Amino acid sequence: xxxxxxxxxxxxxxxxxxxxxxxxxxxxHNSMYWYRQDPGMGLRLIYxxxxxxxxxxxxxxxxxxxxxxxxxxxxxxxxxxxxxxxxVYFCASSEVPDGNTEAFFGQGTRLTVV
Amino acid sequence: LAKTTQPISMDSxxxxxxxxxxxxxxxxxxxxxxxxxxFPSQGPRFIIQGYKTKVTNEVASLFIPADRKSSTLxxxxxxxxxxxxxxxxxxAKAGNTPLxxxxxxxxxxxx
Numbered sequence: 001x002x003x004x005x006x007x008x009x010x011x012x013x014x015x016x017x018x019x020x021x022x023x024x025x026x027x028x029h030n031s032m033y034w035y036r037q038d039p040g041m042g043l044r045l046i047y048x049x050x051x052x053x054x055x056x057x058x059x060x061x062x063x064x065x066x067x068x069x070x071x072x073x074x075x076x077x078x079x080x081x082x083x084x085x086x087x088v089y090f091c092a093s094s095e096v097p098d099g100n101t102e103a104f105f106g107q108g109t110r111l112t113v114v
Numbered sequence: 115l116a117k118t119t120q121p122i123s124m125d126s127x128x129x130x131x132x133x134x135x136x137x138x139x140x141x142x143x144x145x146x147x148x149x150x151x152x153f154p155s156q157g158p159r160f161i162i163q164g165y166k167t168k169v170t171n172e173v174a175s176l177f178i179p180a181d182r183k184s185s186t187l188x189x190x191x192x193x194x195x196x197x198x199x200x201x202x203x204x205x206a207k208a209g210n211t212p213l214x215x216x217x218x219x220x221x222x223x224x225x
Contacts, residue, residue: 004157033213042201043158043215050212058212090157094213103150103213105157 002026006091006106013081013113021076021109023091031095032074033058033103034066036087043090049074081113118202123220132189134219136202139183147178147185150201152218158201162187189221197223 007022025032030051035043035058045058049068063085065077074093078085088110094103119137126132138147146165150158162169164176164185175188189196201218 035215042199042217045212045214048212056212059214092157092213102148102160102163103158105159108155108157 004091004093004104004106006089006109008109009107010110011112013078013111015082015113017081018077018079019081020078021089021091021111022073023075023106024073025093025104026072027093027104028071029093029095029104030071031093032068033092033094034064034074034076035090035092036060036085037090037108038087046076046089081111083113085111086113087111118204118216120200120202120216120219122217123222125222125224126192127224128193129191132192132196132221132223134187134189134200134202134221135184136187137184138202138204141182141204142206144206145182145204146206147176147182148203148205149174149176149187150203150215152199152201158215161200192221192223194223194225197221 004025033048034046037043044060046060046064047058047066049055052071055066055068067075088108090108091106092103148163149161151161152158162174162176164178166178169176177186199218199220201215
């Protein structure tokens with residue numbers, strides 16, 4: 001039982017390049033989330049998906065797009081990376097059908113845009 | 115989501131009990147209070163969740179007064195390994211509610 005798996009763990013991009021961060025969970029959770037965390041700061045919500053087929057903007061969605069591919073997978077895409085997007089990105093999932101909303105987080109993707 | 119306010123940082127000696135208070139004056143009737151712990155270079159980890167009065171598990175206790183406008187996370191006899199950032203979240207237990215984190219409280223445990 002892997003929980004929440006994020007790939008890649010580290011990435012360096014040049015300004016203007018694009019990439020997709022992958023996230024998969026094996027806990028049958030309905031809700032999935034993408035956060036970014038800048039050094040010494042709290043987590044800021046980028047996008048979330050309350051269920052398969054739905055996505056909603058969070059606090060800082062500009063410059064990102066997401067896809068809820070199926071119940072297990074929720075990807076985050078940077079179409080044209082900027083240095084301001086240098087951060088650690090965390091994916092999380094929560095809410096099994098019985099209502100338990102404990103959230104589980106992946107290990108993070110450390111992204112540097114140069 | 116109800117906005118939360120926590121102290122930015124706290125220091126404690128090993129073996130002491132630590133109480134971190136969170137204010138959430140605009141908490142709604144169906145909102146629950148949840149606390150997460152985050153170690154450096156890791157994602158947050160669920161600690162405890164409650165609705166009213168007191169909840170206790172093997173890690174911590176959560177005290178919620180009758181008006182539910184605040185809550186207190188209590189960590190008994192902290193050790194160096196409890197040094198982390200602690201986040202208080204308030205929101206509906208299920209449904210379309212996103213998990214929004216504030217800045218958290220940075221707890222430093224000193225030997």
